[in-house]
Amino acid sequence: MVKLFSYILLTIFLGWGSKMKVVESTSRDWVGGLQESGYGTDFEVSLQVKAGSNDLKIEELWVGDVHMKVRVNAFEKDARVKVRAGYTTKPDANHKMALSGADNAPKPFNYKGEGLLKYSCKGKILYVVIPEFKKLEKIIYPQ
Secondary structure, eight states: OHHHHHHHHHHHHIITOOSSSEEEEEEEEOSSSSGGGGGEEEEEEEEEETHHHHHHHEEEEEEEEEEEEOEEEEEETEEEEEEEEEEEEETTSSEEEEEEEEEEOOOOOOOOSSEEEEEEEEEEEEEEEEOOOEEOOOOOOOO
């Protein structure tokens, strides 16, 4: 009974109040041509935004245990928004591989899916779970 009640509350929290819906989400791994270029993953999420969402601010993305700030491109024609984020792993000053463009900030809660997008609207913090990322072909940059 407790699990059912928790599930209902989580559904209300994540679904009914949501101002947006995930239309498509992709990830693309890449490898630089030189060791100092490193390697990384880029993420792109296309969202359908509901009417009256002018005060919407998309802020952060978690994928697994990796936390990233996002870049947002709005497409007014069909009320879609594209969110981009990514991280790089490359050698630091001590020649050890280090994460760049992301961190390991804790997730606000455990979720089912591959990603979690944080946004705010009129002072309320809300989340959208990204069920999965479609993996695109890896890019290997030449030297």
